[in-house]
Amino acid sequence: MMKECRFYKKLDGVGRYAANTVMCELCPHCCIISEGRHGKCGSRWNFEGRLYSVVYGKPCALADDPIEKKPLNEFHPGTRCLSLSCTGCNFRCLNCQNHDISQVLPSNVDFYELSPLEIVEIAVKHHLPGIAFTYTEPLTYYEYIYDIAQEAHKRGLWNILVSAGYINPEPLKEIVSFIDAANIDLKAFSDEVYQKQCGGHLQPVLDTLLTIKEAGVHLEITNLLIPGVNDDEGMIRDMCRWLNDHGFDDCPLHFSRFFPQYRMKDSIPTPRETLYLARRIAEEEGINKVYLGNI
Template identity: 50%
Template sequence: MKEALFYELVDQEKGVIKCLLCPKECLIKKDQVGFCRARKNINNKLYSLIYSKISSYGMDPIEKKPLYHFYPGIMVLSLGTIGCNFSCDFCQNWTISQANIKDVSVEELSPEKAVQLALQNNSPAIAYTYSEPLIWYEYVLDTAKLAKKNNLKNILVTNGFINYEPLLKILPFIDALNIDLKSFRNSFYQKYCQGKLSPVLRTIELSKEYCHLEITNLIIPGLNDSEEEIKEMVDWISSLNEEIPLHFSRYFPCYKMNISATPISTLYKARDIAQKKLKYVYLGNIWDEEANATYCGNCKTLLIKRTGYNIINLGLDEDGKCRHCGEKVVHL
């Protein structure tokens, strides 16, 4: 265990701590854990129960995160733990995200060993993913700092639900994020995720100023698939930067949700709406080469062809620019 950052003792007599890491700001009584099940009040101090605890790890294609405009084609060391500050009815990784630390088999992996593992596997980056990395805050921060010293990049795959101060502290050590924007309706976040929309939007707004950013939106039939909502979301993203890549992902029944899978036609309709405002729009969880190819946002030349997670560079130079017109398209 490691003492947590970002908390305050609000009632010493009763032993109540307020966690200040995420907008839930759980009030945690002595010997209890917060909503995420990863932070515990022990003798009026808050501790992370998951520091250096690894539930999943492996070498993944960076396209799996998904990141399509950040070092395309590389394999990246991916690390995950347990717990989450959301409880999404449709969670694909619910066996770890909704687990308690005592109920899951975990391994110890110190920040030093994580960096060593990345170097041994010739991974140019470490991705913090699988479960929610922001509740793993202390470990991610320590590992990211050490990774930077060893010329490694740091990637967060996150729901973006974090308070302003801790976000501001960690962003200087992060090189790329994929943020899951689950809906553009607060009512959706409240009902299906037990969260809120506005902090996620704030994370997106702030993150784009620090590092490479891509956004994923899982489209669920009847819940967040209306043309009106998609248009509002796209308009907002384009107002930040029309070059932010947006990934519409196909939903399949999972965990507590048994709604039928997203029709392919819904994804194409969403892409048509988004392409009117955004330069880079992709469709995930379907094997459509054209829908996952990267075209130059300026001259529309085909630059990267994707077959599954395999890529073919057809038109990028060594600086990530289009060879035809010179437009900067990806980070290399």
């Protein structure tokens, strides 16, 4: 099951690009992908000059989760959802807790083969009122989400997006009309940290937050505080100030505790005091709903 991607263009005959080269326009990386190769996320492959989603219909993880685990604290609390993910991510976070599925190619893991309709039927069969696209970076399996989300709405299920929000505006605007709730990671209020820690940039994520809010989707934001990386008081204050200035004062903000893992095993867990300090700063800056996670 491979599906031709949306949001790409052929670069045949453009400048010095080899025949059959394409540019993926789904996320801000805008990968130039030559024939037989894949983009940074590992999910989108160039086959004979056409770009295909090779994870379409191949979820590597399915689970029944409480909605608070996403985390979503103010969207139908007490309910559960069908969590789903495929391999791949367009970030390279040094602290990724799901690196065994986010930083591998689909051929390196076991996966199910399930059509969008079959996914929805699993949720219905298990009386789960929503489907959460989560664990890795869902936006890299955009076409699969898009088709599942439409089927889910036909059956009255919610669609929940748990994402780092690194996507271009046009595809985002199209998918948000099928999303009922989102939790977006705001990893740091610093472009430099985004570059060093994740391999991306800050501004597209801020743009994603604004687009989701304007679309009226229920939105919660998570900021994982990592010692020495993004726990600077000034950075936390600047982030909260930006959120307040841009109308996110009533948007739930989750400060989450980091534990050493992946390429940051030598780090220390976030001291609890850092989380309490972050909450105080957020409240001082006018953020009304602050939650602490992983404590």
